[in-house]
Amino acid sequence: MSFTILGLGTASPERSIAQTDAATLAAAFNNAAPGRERTLAAIYRQTRIQSRGSVLLEEPAREPFAQSFYSPAADAHATGPTTAARMERYRQAAGALGCSAAGRALEAADVAPAAVTHLVTCSCTGFANPGLDLEAVSGLGLPATVQRTHVGFMGCHGAFNALRVADAFATADPRAVVLVICVELCSLHFQYGPRADHIVANSIFADGAAAAVGVGAGHARGAESDHWRIIGQASRILPDSGEQMAWQIGDHGFEMSLSAQVPTAIAEHIAPLVESGLAVHGLVPADVRSWAVHPGGPRVLASVAEALTLDDGALDASHHVLAWHGNMSSATILFILERLIATGADTPCVAMAFGPGLTAELAVLT
Amino acid sequence: MIAATVALAEAGETEWDVLVIGAGPAGAAAALRIVRLGLRVLLVDRGRFPRPKVCGCCLSPAAVGELAALALPAECLPPAVPLHAVWIASRGREARIDTSGGSTVSREALDSSLVQAAIRAGVAWMPATTVTEIVDCRSGTVATVRQATAAAARLRAGFVVIAAGLADAIRIRSSGEGQARTAAGRPRRVASGSLIGLGATLPAAVGSLPEGELVMAVGRSGYAGIVRLEDGRLDLAAAVEPGAVSAAGSPAALIDALVSDVGGMARASVPSDALAAAAFRATPALTHTTPLTAGDSGQIIRIGDAAAYVEPFTGEGMGWALASGRVLGETFAASASRADFQTRFPVVHARVFAAHHARCRRVAAAVRRPWLFASAVQAARLAPAVAARAVPWVIGGGRLA
Ligand SMILES: Cc1cc2nc3c(=O)[nH]c(=O)nc-3n(C[C@H](O)[C@H](O)[C@H](O)COP(=O)(O)OP(=O)(O)OC[C@H]3O[C@@H](n4cnc5c(N)ncnc54)[C@H](O)[C@@H]3O)c2cc1C
Numbered sequence: 168m169s170f171t172i173l174g175l176g177t178a179s180p181e182r183s184i185a186q187t188d189a190a191t192l193a194a195a196f197n198n199a200a201p202g203r204e205r206t207l208a209a210i211y212r213q214t215r216i217q218s219r220g221s222v223l224l225e226e227p228a229r230e231p232f233a234q235s236f237y238s239p240a241a242d243a244h245a246t247g248p249t250t251a252a253r254m255e256r257y258r259q260a261a262g263a264l265g266c267s268a269a270g271r272a273l274e275a276a277d278v279a280p281a282a283v284t285h286l287v288t289c290s291c292t293g294f295a296n297p298g299l300d301l302e303a304v305s306g307l308g309l310p311a312t313v314q315r316t317h318v319g320f321m322g323c324h325g326a327f328n329a330l331r332v333a334d335a336f337a338t339a340d341p342r343a344v345v346l347v348i349c350v351e352l353c354s355l356h357f358q359y360g361p362r363a364d365h366i367v368a369n370s371i372f373a374d375g376a377a378a379a380v381g382v383g384a385g386h387a388r389g390a391e392s393d394h395w396r397i398i399g400q401a402s403r404i405l406p407d408s409g410e411q412m413a414w415q416i417g418d419h420g421f422e423m424s425l426s427a428q429v430p431t432a433i434a435e436h437i438a439p440l441v442e443s444g445l446a447v448h449g450l451v452p453a454d455v456r457s458w459a460v461h462p463g464g465p466r467v468l469a470s471v472a473e474a475l476t477l478d479d480g481a482l483d484a485s486h487h488v489l490a491w492h493g494n495m496s497s498a499t500i501l502f503i504l505e506r507l508i509a510t511g512a513d514t515p516c517v518a519m520a521f522g523p524g525l526t527a528e529l530a531v532l533t
Numbered sequence: 534m535i536a537a538t539v540a541l542a543e544a545g546e547t548e549w550d551v552l553v554i555g556a557g558p559a560g561a562a563a564a565l566r567i568v569r570l571g572l573r574v575l576l577v578d579r580g581r582f583p584r585p586k587v588c589g590c591c592l593s594p595a596a597v598g599e600l601a602a603l604a605l606p607a608e609c610l611p612p613a614v615p616l617h618a619v620w621i622a623s624r625g626r627e628a629r630i631d632t633s634g635g636s637t638v639s640r641e642a643l644d645s646s647l648v649q650a651a652i653r654a655g656v657a658w659m660p661a662t663t664v665t666e667i668v669d670c671r672s673g674t675v676a677t678v679r680q681a682t683a684a685a686a687r688l689r690a691g692f693v694v695i696a697a698g699l700a701d702a703i704r705i706r707s708s709g710e711g712q713a714r715t716a717a718g719r720p721r722r723v724a725s726g727s728l729i730g731l732g733a734t735l736p737a738a739v740g741s742l743p744e745g746e747l748v749m750a751v752g753r754s755g756y757a758g759i760v761r762l763e764d765g766r767l768d769l770a771a772a773v774e775p776g777a778v779s780a781a782g783s784p785a786a787l788i789d790a791l792v793s794d795v796g797g798m799a800r801a802s803v804p805s806d807a808l809a810a811a812a813f814r815a816t817p818a819l820t821h822t823t824p825l826t827a828g829d830s831g832q833i834i835r836i837g838d839a840a841a842y843v844e845p846f847t848g849e850g851m852g853w854a855l856a857s858g859r860v861l862g863e864t865f866a867a868s869a870s871r872a873d874f875q876t877r878f879p880v881v882h883a884r885v886f887a888a889h890h891a892r893c894r895r896v897a898a899a900v901r902r903p904w905l906f907a908s909a910v911q912a913a914r915l916a917p918a919v920a921a922r923a924v925p926w927v928i929g930g931g932r933l934a
Contacts, residue, residue, distance in 0.1 A: 439812035446815035473681035
């Protein structure tokens with residue numbers, strides 16, 4: 168495969184919340200039993216996140232932040248808004264955020280909206296139809312003939328699946344110019360109550376959108392230098408991982424379940440995936456010049472670094488995006504790639520992300 | 534898991550006589566032999582043990598001899614299974630040859646046994662510790678090491694033994710007067726056309742290969758060894774042309790094609806579905822030589838795969854690794870001074886290994902010419918008794934002097 172990324176673009180919600188404030192807020196939603204606020208604050212601190220964007224944040228009056236979507240828990244059984252109410256907010260906010268990332272990507276790629284032939288949208292935090300794709304067509308001025316595909320509900324590695332679809336289009340039709348848009352509004356799925364994995368999910372997920380514009384090797388612009396290219400992808404369902412991570416549609420938002428074993432399972436299985444994925448291109452891990460690892464959480468980054476014995480600093484871009492944006496699910500990896508490219512990182516680059524199952528996706532870029 | 538016997542902070546405050554990097558057979562054997570001389574030895578590895586390694590897991594008779602020579606305490610003997618037959622198979626032809634003297638053992642078990650023996654003999658052990666750089670000073674060496682959660686630390690040692698295998702990527706710098714300078718490039722010389730290694734273990738229920746039998750499947754783009762380990766799992770290790778992996782699309786697809794092409798016992802041993810599910814590991818280019826000493830002072834020594842490797846066809850790597858650990862220990866013991874050691878070691882090492890490496894290269898070259906190889910298989914089938922004597926290299930060459 169060879170998918171030349173002509174441009175990347177990212178967008179964050181207008182407002183973000185400092186992680187310390189987010190911890191204070193969480194205490195109001197039964198996340199901490201009375202007297203356990205310190206533990207909650209510690210969990211939030213351990214994420215090493217500084218701040219995260221959310222489309223739910225409003226113009227603050229007195230406090231440094233304000234939101235009215237979630238009301239403080241009235242009793243121990245409080246659950247917050249229904250899924251329908253959450254999806255209504257998704258319908259209102261997802262399109263605009265996606266369009267703003269896509270607009271930047273088109274500009275960076277120097278591609279006119281009218282030239283886009285294929286649109287691949289990706290999201291696991293909401294559904295609507297007409298949805299993201301049609302909003303992108305009207306919002307960006309894409310042609311009405313654009314061929315649309317949606318990659319839905321796959322989880323944090325969704326961008327890899329979307330890019331794989333994009334590559335298939337570009338390979339099948341050398342004239343194809345593909346726009347990929349990932350939009351995630353994770354803050355719509357805040358979970359009330361003290362369940363440990365819900366607290367962890369509440370403490371790391373955030374909103375964001377990112378987009379990529381690319382063409383295949385057969386396209387006139389496919390051979391342009393100065394662009395990063397995806398030359399290969401690999402996918403693996405980790406053995407015996409059972410239901411270590413799951414993402415389910417509940418009555419009060421989409422619910423994440425997460426086992427504490429996730430970082431260990433990733434550490435155990437990542438090296439063969441990376442070695443096999445690289446061997447196909449005649450490369451070994453020591454040849455890799457930059458790494459883009461989806462920061463599921465800080466422990467995931469630490470276990471990947473240990474399992475691959477990466478140098479200090481090899482995951483700086485991943486840590487940076489985690490610190491200033493949180494885990495924006497599928498959009499995150501494109502934020503990291505954008506940062507690597509902007510800071511002049513070298514290739515080959517290996518990108519990877521993990522998702523429900525456990526599953527792992529890997530891409531090799533040059 | 535074999536826990537550390539020394540913490541990083543404490544290790545940083547100790548003046549080690551010898552720091553051994555890498556706890557494969559070369560490093561563990563060297564550490565064990567050197568500590569028995571009464572020296573203070575620290576053994577580090579970037580992995581946690583037991584750990585997997587791409588390897589055919591067959592000990593040649595020479596390797597079995599080297600293991601015996603280590604005089605491991607009974608509790609630390611690896612659970613090796615005797616190897617009594619080798620199937621050599623190439624494109625529809627195969628021959629079963631009786632062998633004796635060799636054995637099979639998983640690398641998880643073998644390497645852990647050696648590390649445990651080293652610890653019992655007094656070696657200090659630090660797993661999950663990666664050495665990134667060694668600075669060669671006039672009176673000793675300083676190694677920079679990293680553990681996942683800690684800041685980088687420095688270790689001081691009189692000698693450093695690099696036994697880091699094929700993946701050795703440790704930077705060496707020399708500190709003359711004042712500023713340290715980085716040694717130019719990586720000194721490794723990789724042979725052109727070198728194969729790469731691929732390996733995976735398959736669950737115990739897979740395939741019909743009995744214990745004690747090795748299948749060597751030789752295909753167009755490389756060869757694979759398949760053997761049942763002591764715990765029932767199936768070990769698969771292959772040396773293949775790097776380009777063939779990309780042509781096939783994945784390591785699993787390449788090995789599946791190779792095994793299909795060979796058919797017979799190889800196919801019966803590893804069904805396609807098991808291969809598709811396997812997690813393949815890959816190695817860098819296999820055939821290389823790297824100078825035995827690094828830096829200016831001769832205090833940094835390479836042994837095992839880190840110094841040289843040919844190809845796995847003859848199943849000798851672990852024997853070589855153990856022997857290079859022995860040669861190092863023996864030379865240490867016999868040397869009157871640092872300078873004496875520095876002149877002796879390369880000479881002794883060359884004497885032990887040159888002929889073995891050369892023969893292994895010849896065999897590897899023959900395997901690349903499938904018609905020649907196929908007729909050898911044919912001959913072996915017609916006259917197995919002759920073949921058994923004529924191809925002792927199937928699992929290892931002669932004794933390592
Ligand atoms: C496909 C294949 C099949 C083979 N089949 C056989 C066979 O059947 N029989 C046989 O005898 N040989 C076989 N070999 C060869 C054998 O595996 C090697 O020769 C042997 O393992 C070499 O031992 P070693 O101690 O030198 O290195 P290794 O066993 O590779 O050990 C090196 C150690 O160093 C550690 N390390 C690396 N870098 C660092 C660092 N920077 N800091 C700290 N630690 C580090 C690693 O984690 C590792 O544990 C095969 C090899 C291949 C590739």
